[in-house]
Amino acid sequence: MLARLSRGETVGEGAWLIADRQTAGRGRLGRNWQDGAGNFMGSTVVALRGSDPVPHTLALVAGVAVHSAVAGLAPDAMLKWPNDLLVGGAKLAGLLLERQGDCIVIGVGVNLASAPELPDRATVSLAELGVAVERDAFAADLASRLAAELAIWRSAGLTETLARWTARGPRIGARIAANPHGDERLTGTYRGLDPEGGLLMRLDTGAIRAIHAGEVELVRPEED
Incomplete structure (x- = not known):
């Protein structure tokens, strides 16, 4: 195509x-x-x-x-x-x-x-x-x-x-890790999507971060 x-x-x-x-x-x-x-x-x-x-x-x-x-x-x-x-x-x-x-x-x-x-x-x-x-x-x-x-x-x-x-994605509060381009690995919890489709995560520091590019993975407790 x-x-x-x-x-x-x-x-x-x-x-x-x-x-x-x-x-x-x-x-x-x-x-x-x-x-x-x-x-x-x-x-x-x-x-x-x-x-x-x-x-x-x-x-x-x-x-x-x-x-x-x-x-x-x-x-x-x-x-x-x-x-x-x-x-x-x-x-x-x-x-x-x-x-x-x-x-x-x-x-x-x-x-x-x-x-x-x-x-x-x-x-x-x-x-x-x-x-x-x-x-x-x-x-x-x-x-x-x-x-x-x-x-x-x-x-x-x-x-x-x-x-x-x-409605078809992870549950709110699920543990996730993200590697935005140029950033170090971030860990926190999934908080849904922002108005432009970016992923929202609450970092372990408590701050809310919008991820618009990069890798995101679900984290099992033993991997955290």
Whole structure:
């Protein structure tokens, strides 16, 4: 999708590019985005309008859509800011946003059939949870849910999307750690989202800090 847009090609909003396999996928912060046969690996385009909320909050829109598509299959699924879906603390799905001109490409990867082994985090697939999902059926459902969430984002405003994401995210007061770009590791508790979609955390010093970029992780008591 991104390559097509960079060449000046027109890609209609709502169109999806779905890969059977990936050889050069990438995730957030330049990480390798490993593929697996039977998994969902797709991207779609949002054409920005002047009346739209701030573009980076499309990560929240996509997160809610992915969660909704998975919730009936994995009831314990939970969103982790800014772009992961977890089950039991293990990563089930990830999102990546990239901009080309007035378009945002949303990349989505969901471990339907298998989960890659990653050195820095636990992963899981729906198959490991005992759930069999046909990739194309999942793709159609996700496309429908993303279109609905995008309509809410545009018509009801960002406040509604923030509320929908928060209902699917960590509990308020959960222990978290953050590594904002250029800062040292911060620890504290999750306090929700700010009006622009940033993550709010109460530091151990008592101060409230808004995180707008960087890595955030949930912290178990034994890791604190």
